[in-house]
Amino acid sequence: MIKAILIFNNHGKPRLIRFYQYFAEDMQQQIIRETFHLVSKRDDNVCNFLEGGSLIGGSDYKLIYRHYATLYFVFCVDSSESELGILDLIQVFVETLDKCFENVCELDLIFHMDKVHYILQEVVMGGMVLETNMNEIVAQVELQNRMEKSEVQVWASI
């Protein structure tokens, strides 16, 4: 199970947070801060797994993260997930973002948090991996966007 997915930038500013277990808002912020603190002090050439995020889960949980340019993508998972599998999944997610936003950058995430959520929803659902095939994910996202557009047109035509 994935317990949380956090995306924040090099300064710890959250760009997307997705908890699959309830935490109150202030607790969420504290988790983000602590996670950022743990992750940010690590060099880029060390391993991508971290134990000891004491706020989430406990000993069974791991932080698995990737660092892309200005953004950290952090997944908090338990031992039922394959570490390398999750790393691949983060890659798939980022590549999907890249396709959907055409050369994704931090600004896309800043201004379109909702869209990023919709894409993530096609990859992970309720803490479990829903789809790992990028083409399938992109296809579903686009179909939904098209539907939204058609609705807007209907709205505009009124």
Next chain:
Amino acid sequence: MALKIVKGSIDRMFDKNLQDLVRGIRNHKDDEAKYISTCIDEIKQELKQDNIAVKANAVCKLTYLQMLGYDVSWAAFNIVEVMSSSKFTYKRIGYLAASQCFHEGTDVIMLTTNQIRKDLSSPNQYDTGVALTGLSCFVTPDLARDLANDIMTLMSHTKPYIRKKAVLIMYKVFLKYPESLRPAFPRLKEKLEDPDPGVQSAAVNVICELARRNPKNYLSLAPLFFKLMTSSTNNWVLIKIIKLFGALTPLEPRLGKKLIEPLTNLIHSTSAMSLLYECVNTVIAVLISLSSGMPNHSASIQLCVQKLRILIEDSDQNLKYLGLLAMSKILKTHPKSVQSHKDLILQCLDDKDESIRLRALDLLYGMVSKKNLMEIVKKLMLHVDKAEGTTYRDELLTKIIDICSQSNFQYITNFEWYISILVELTRLEGTRHGHLIASQMLDVAIRVKAIRGFAVAQMATLLDNAHLLTGNTQRNGICEVLYAAAWICGEFSEHLEDPMQTLEAMLRPKVATLPGHIQAVYVQNAAKLFATVLRKHDGETESQAAQETSQLLIDRLPLFVQSANLEVQERASCILQLVKYIQKLQQKNVEVAEEVTALFAGELNPVAPKAQKKVPIPEGLDLDAWINEPPSESESEDEKPKAVFAKEEPKHSRSRHTEVDEKELARRREVRKQEQANNPFYIKASPSSQKVYDAPGVEHIPVVQIDLSVPLKVPGMPMSDQYLKLEVERRQKEKAERKKKEKKKKREKRGKERKADSGPESEEDITPAHQVDIVTEEMPENALPSDDDDKDPNDPHKALDIDLDKPLADSEKLPVRTHRPEALKSPAEDRDSESVPQETKKKSGKEKKKDKEKDRKRSKEEKKKKKKHKEVEEELLESQPEEAVQSEETKEAAAPPTSTSAEEVTAPSSAAAAVDTSSAAAPESEPDEPKDTEPEDTKSSKHKKKKQKKEKEEKEKKKKKRHHHHHQHHSDAGGEDSVQNGTVEEEEPLPPMSNYSLLAENSYIKMMKEDADQVYDIQGNHQDESKVVVSVIFENKSDSFLKSMEFNVLDSLNSKLQRPEGAGAHDSLTVPFQLPPGVSNEARFVFSVQSIIMPQKLKGTLTFIVKSDESSTHEKLDFKLHFTCTSYLITTPCYSDAYAKLLESGDLKGSSLRLEGINMPFHHLLARICFHHHFSVVERIDSCASMYSRSIQGHHVCLLVKTSDQTVSIDAKCDEPSLLGNVLDEIKQTFSKC
């Protein structure tokens, strides 16, 4: 209206959208909070508008603010409004917001049920998808219950997109509403073979997640997963399956053996590192579960270790990390194969990556031996000095202590060295682990008697240099060691060279800056030191020194008396008064030393940390019972327990208890001694058992003489290094000496033959430098050994520990929304919901039938599947030897033969039958009521063995529920069965027993009746009326379809068939099913019985319609229902003391019975009585047993069964003589039949 819309859209144009909000926040970096609060005000205005677009926009912005940490729960209702918009665009916004901020405590969630249900059934798949995604984040138990059925339907949706989402969300539903697991499981299982890979993957995902927590329930899926593993190419799915197998193998070693080969193939063939890694992991799990008995498993271990080495040597840090992680798993069972890679692991300690260093540390923990401990710890100490971050340094510190103290200081050969290490560790600045070091010091000093002298000297030095440690007390945890130091110096002060000096050190004014609890220890131990000083100067007349000491205390203690800490204050003032008194006596030249020493006489023994928890609850003490009755609501409740207390409490069992306890105590003490004698790590005091020390040459070992004047720090070289050096020297000397001796021996023996010294010395060769007596920690007498201390009672997955192989019952159907209340309940259901009076309406009968039919269809499918899969399973497991199962059986057989033993005797056979029936019986009734079916001889008996584990569980459950069903449905195959079901109490196997008897039979139908053993005592409602449930199995023997079966009984005055409300007294009951040819099914009928002391016979008729292709005829079958007195007895366990008391009470009347010519083993006899007559064994001594049962109306029935040469005599007592007489008659009958 039109104006409103226009106004709305104009408003909207001026509203900020999400992008504007984000831009605004970025432009107001200085006063972000203020800006956001104005934005929130705007949002509140927007939410008040009617226009849904405006609302959705506002909600979207709120979602963003939520991410920044703002609580937006106040808008929950508006979110629900947006969710219920008909437009996908807005709906999606609403659901997103809900998924981000709704949780179980959100009250508006209740309002969403219908909206979500509507969305789930929407024709637009994306509406459904969005609802599913949202729901997965905020599903509550209520939502799960109400929507489970809708979601289950979606699992068979035409669109794979919906199917996979529905499958995934089921896991969340199971968690919140565990009752849904069993009904939904068959369909979930189907999805494992879904044509769409995404759906398949989702199903694998969910089942893996379920199986991880309760693996034993999913063992039966192993063949299916095995198939998937060999056929699937999706790495994601493969990884999940392989991980799942890792969880299953510990439960089923045979599975592991099957897995090794395909996994090794995968390891060799795959290019995906993730897959390779998981394969290695699972192979390790398999090897751990097999642990021995596999000829070629060293090859597999080698393969794993070799692959892991490649991973660890890889430049990719991730692989390195995982390699170490997996290595630590191998280490647990095959330390040898890992130890050969020590170099590699030590190398990892130098890695720049902290995660990797921590993993390497973990590995080191398992790699130490007596030989290399000092060396490894030295390396670690170097790292401690180098370590930059405190977290890593603290981790190192705890690891060093862990490594040294593991398994009772097993690897420490020189405790002086260890004490020095601990003292060196106190030099760490800013560590949080002062208390850890302190507890180690205490532990070693208390438990290793030989080291006390040395330890005390070291501690005295520490106390003397306390100022070095207490630089800044506030944030420095290290001053905790002073606590230990002071205590050790005080407690073992007889070893102190100069107690006066230490006493002086402990009373320095600086001490007052230490934390209170440490000061308290200082004060207390100052008193102990005082006693020691006095004793030292005992006998010297007019000792100046002694008086000086008193004066010192009197001078210094007032400082502590003023302490703000109460503990310190209290102790100090007590001791001050004491010393003042002593001083007075001293001035009168009275000898006081002895008295003062007596204050602190006696040794303190170490107590195990779990000791308190392990104190067994004395028999008869119920911790949950009220001490005083709570104020009662109704008087009737109040009365009963009082009576019980009045009867039971006073005279009984007290004396007996203590007697038993003392005996038990002695026995356990003996056992403990035995255990200690056999424990190699317990170094005994008596020289005879010390093999190690008797080795030749030990006497000549130069035991290090400790010069107590050695300063704490040797300049240039840490003290512990000294020991390392000494140790090396010592060992070399030892070796040389041994060699000499060996040589001598060899020369004596053969003269010529000489072998080179064989490599590394073995563990045994290393002798400890000190003869140490490690005192084991004390546990309470007769503590119960148990390992379940660390199970989390709050684990939500506990509720999902559900047996999935039992057939589904009606009552387990997922709740479906209906417009009318269900009517015309079958008697069986009626029984289920007795408390809820239901109106009967005949109208909806049709509807119900449809439902039933559907249900049956489903169950049939399930049946087929099960059969198929069982076959596969058999194939998979057939070829394997069966030792594993055998061992399991013996385990079971070894269960203590207490009162439950009789149940255990009978249960395996019945449970095996229960499992068998599950495949054939239609799942129309209660899940835990095994049903009989037509004999199926083809069933392989092997299969049953496979299910032993589950049986065990079922047994447990049955015991809990206090009603059990013993029957064996094919007695012809019984002999064979029982052999395989294992021996019980190392005696002969039991013959099969059946509780089903033929009721009536004709060419169309056969009726079998089970002893009415599920009995309700409803005394509370009707004073002397009890209910008895009779299970009847209807078996269709003809080639035609049987329907409209009606069951009727001619009521007697005493016994009446329970009919639905409103039905006439002579109306018949419709049997709630139809029977296709060859099928059998079970129905239950409830009877109310007034008096139970006499057996009853009721005449009855079954009418039914036989429908064949050409014609249909109306048929009838008469039968007689026989209620034996036995059937009114409920198996009730009884403790022997309660039993004895019952007999003593004199309320029972006796009767007896003699049976001649019984030649069956005694335990069979008991088992038969237990089984057929619902008794439980209270106590059994040789060929004599006491048994107990209780009737549904609360009569006690006690039996004393004795046997000698084919004669069995039964003395019985009961408070109702006629009941007893009838029961005895029935017992007689049972045995006359065999």
